[in-house]
């Protein structure tokens with residue numbers, strides 16, 4: 001285990017009851033493990049919003065029959081080529097494609113890239129999952 005530091009946390013009883021329910025529902029070993037997970041997630045979000053270095057996956061589901069959609073999505077990715085680590089393309093059915101793009105770089109750039117891809121007309125579903133780089 002890395003260097004662990006103990007500290008006390010005070011909170012309202014009703015909040016603690018709800019937290020314990022969450023700990024149990026999500027299968028955490030104990031409160032400490034759950035709290036560490038929440039803190040890491042919040043730090044990732046903070047990095048994402050402040051614009052630090054981040055990694056992200058951008059998931060898209062789109063209809064490849066929409067006129068010039070595939071070309072547009074490819075062009076946007078080429079324009080951000082230096083930030084894209086890898087991309088996975090799956091032909092889901094006759095109409096739909098799933099694309100998962102792994103990217104690394106300044107959070108602001110990755111956010112702009114994700115917004116452009118997800119906001120493209122014809123993209124039926126899109127999501128981005130980001131994590132800060134440990135540093």
Ligand code: NI
Nearest residue numbers: 090091096097
């Ligand atoms: Ni496809």
